[in-house]
Amino acid sequence: MSVDAATVRKIASLARIAVTDGDVEAMVPELNNILGWIEQLGEVDTDGVDPLAAVIPNHQRLRDDVVTDGNIRDKVLSNAPQAEHGFFAVPKVIE
Amino acid sequence: MTDITELGIAGLRDGFRDGDFSAREIADAFTAKVATGKALNAFIIETPDHAIAAAGAADKARATGELLPLSGVPLGIKDLFCTAGYQTTAASNMLGGFVPPYESTVTGKLFAAGAGMLGKLNLDQFAMGSSNETSAFGNVISPWRRTDGNAALAPGGSSGGSSSAIAARLVPAATGTDTGGSIRQPAAFTGITGIKPTYGRCSRFGIVAFASSLDQAGAMAQDVRDSAILLEAMSGFDPKDSTSLDVSVPHWEANLSSDLKGKKVGIPKEYRVDNMPAEIDALWQQGIEWLRDAGAEIVDVSLPHTRYALPTYYIIAPAEASSNLARYDGVRYGLRDLPDGANLQDMYAATRAAGFGPEVKRRILIGTYVLSAGFYDAYYTKAQKVRALIARDFEQAFKQVDVLLTPTAPSAAFALGEKSADPLEMYLNDVFTVPASLAGVPAMSVPAGLDAQGLPLGLQIIGRPLDEQGVLNAGLAIEQRAGFSAQPQNWWAK
Numbered sequence: 001m002s003v004d005a006a007t008v009r010k011i012a013s014l015a016r017i018a019v020t021d022g023d024v025e026a027m028v029p030e031l032n033n034i035l036g037w038i039e040q041l042g043e044v045d046t047d048g049v050d051p052l053a054a055v056i057p058n059h060q061r062l063r064d065d066v067v068t069d070g071n072i073r074d075k076v077l078s079n080a081p082q083a084e085h086g087f088f089a090v091p092k093v094i095e
Numbered sequence: 096m097t098d099i100t101e102l103g104i105a106g107l108r109d110g111f112r113d114g115d116f117s118a119r120e121i122a123d124a125f126t127a128k129v130a131t132g133k134a135l136n137a138f139i140i141e142t143p144d145h146a147i148a149a150a151g152a153a154d155k156a157r158a159t160g161e162l163l164p165l166s167g168v169p170l171g172i173k174d175l176f177c178t179a180g181y182q183t184t185a186a187s188n189m190l191g192g193f194v195p196p197y198e199s200t201v202t203g204k205l206f207a208a209g210a211g212m213l214g215k216l217n218l219d220q221f222a223m224g225s226s227n228e229t230s231a232f233g234n235v236i237s238p239w240r241r242t243d244g245n246a247a248l249a250p251g252g253s254s255g256g257s258s259s260a261i262a263a264r265l266v267p268a269a270t271g272t273d274t275g276g277s278i279r280q281p282a283a284f285t286g287i288t289g290i291k292p293t294y295g296r297c298s299r300f301g302i303v304a305f306a307s308s309l310d311q312a313g314a315m316a317q318d319v320r321d322s323a324i325l326l327e328a329m330s331g332f333d334p335k336d337s338t339s340l341d342v343s344v345p346h347w348e349a350n351l352s353s354d355l356k357g358k359k360v361g362i363p364k365e366y367r368v369d370n371m372p373a374e375i376d377a378l379w380q381q382g383i384e385w386l387r388d389a390g391a392e393i394v395d396v397s398l399p400h401t402r403y404a405l406p407t408y409y410i411i412a413p414a415e416a417s418s419n420l421a422r423y424d425g426v427r428y429g430l431r432d433l434p435d436g437a438n439l440q441d442m443y444a445a446t447r448a449a450g451f452g453p454e455v456k457r458r459i460l461i462g463t464y465v466l467s468a469g470f471y472d473a474y475y476t477k478a479q480k481v482r483a484l485i486a487r488d489f490e491q492a493f494k495q496v497d498v499l500l501t502p503t504a505p506s507a508a509f510a511l512g513e514k515s516a517d518p519l520e521m522y523l524n525d526v527f528t529v530p531a532s533l534a535g536v537p538a539m540s541v542p543a544g545l546d547a548q549g550l551p552l553g554l555q556i557i558g559r560p561l562d563e564q565g566v567l568n569a570g571l572a573i574e575q576r577a578g579f580s581a582q583p584q585n586w587w588a589k
Contacts, residue, residue, distance in 0.1 A: 017447045055534060060337075079427070
């Protein structure tokens with residue numbers, strides 16, 4: 001499987017990264033080089049092998065469904081590029 | 096009096112306890128030393144106020160007899176650990192100016208144990224890199240140089256600020272993180288010791304996430320004992336990390352022993368790769384002899400899927416990174432790029448284009464591709480199956496032997512710029528470190544010798560899950576026999 005310029009543009013759009021034509025041109029051979037190398041995994045016989053779920057066996061812990069944190073609105077907002085009236089602010093969204 | 100800044104953790108801790116010097120004298124000596132090392136670019140920010148405040152508390156504690164395990168010891172902290180009130184960037188413009196309102200569990204433990212912080216150490220951007228050339232804050236330079244020239248050498252990556260600062264004795268020890276070798280390879284390149292514990296030993300809470308099923312914090316230090324002390328203080332169960340292991344932390348330092356009688360050391364034949372420099376092969380043979388001398392029995396073993404570890408890693412790590420790094424959206428923290436008239440979607444795309452460096456974008460795109468509809472099974476599921484086989488290889492090997500011995504890296508430190516043109520060539524430098532990361536098992540690098548150019552080479556010891564003690568002990572046996580005492584010539588201090 002190899003990627004072309006249209007595919008790179010589509011991936012970049014899915015990843016929400018703006019790309020220029022120059023970026024795309026540079027990325028096509030780079031990504032193909034890496035993806036081509038990854039293809040060698042196809043040689044490995046994985047019939048009947050379950051995908052790995054956890055490297056070290058561990059149990060899923062549960063805790064009581066209670067509030068453990070809170071009342072830190074200003075802390076949460078302290079690094080926001082734009083915060084107004086106690087909220088994160090974003091450009092107007094009109095549907 | 097000895098130069099305080101030549102001492103490691105144990106020397107500082109014990110000298111401070113014995114009254115040879117005050118914690119304030121230690122902090123002053125190291126903050127002055129840090130200021131001389133700017134040419135190495137190992138620090139993103141220096142935090143002398145933190146180190147001095149911790150020293151003040153340590154001096155008071157000594158007066159009242161309430162010493163903590165790391166009282167008097169200042170450390171460098173990789174800038175991937177969130178530190179409350181101190182800028183944390185992951186070496187990316189995306190987090191430029193980010194000041195966490197909370198503390199990572201690991202740094203919280205270290206500070207609660209009495210340690211101070213000398214500064215936040217440079218790294219590859221979001222810990223993605225093997226040479227420290229992807230940082231938005233400039234390359235870190237290794238203090239080491241080849242005997243035949245002054246080319247600027249890579250300190251390894253991603254924990255290159257940590258390795259450079261320790262090798263130059265700007266800090267006695269530092270935290271690192273290891274996703275595919277980011278503690279062990281820089282340790283090998285700079286003649287220091289670095290240990291990545293079992294996945295789940297150190298909490299990931301507050302560490303800027305790269306690939307969550309692989310990321311693991313660890314210790315970087317001058318020697319094995321210091322690594323044991325530091326790792327002990329960093330480890331422990333944390334309910335804030337869902338993959339944290341709820342097991343007690345052993346007394347690794349107290350139980351150090353280089354007597355390997357009755358132990359079996361495996362030599363995996365698949366690590367004998369093509370084009371390996373003869374010097375590294377010879378050092379590996381020497382390491383085998385050292386461990387035999389320490390009483391161990393040497394056993395040939397096979398890890399048949401070793402050669403598939405790197406391609407597996409370069410599916411899983413980017414896939415997890417593309418998911419983890421989706422959080423950088425210009426809304427809640429970090430950079431926002433809002434072009435005139437842009438809508439919300441434009442803002443996301445512009446912010447991420449401006450904030451991420453080229454290697455980070457490359458990995459996000461690969462990750463997005465391998466997880467996209469129609470390709471998920473062919474890439475991601477396949478990689479997780481191969482990963483299961485790689486983990487099984489280790490399980491089988493550890494039925495026969497207690498630890499494995501391999502080289503840490505297939506080369507000594509390379510020059511900056513030498514591998515950065517070809518991403519794939521850079522990835523291949525992690526060939527010996529990635530398998531243990533995929534299997535989640537503990538592994539460490541110890542300095543074992545110099546190459547013909549006078550550059551350090553490391554040997555890697557890989558152990559069973561939760562057997563950091565076995566890894567440290569074998570490391571100690573090598574350390575005692577290698578007698579590695581070389582240090583770089585000081586060309587950087589002004």
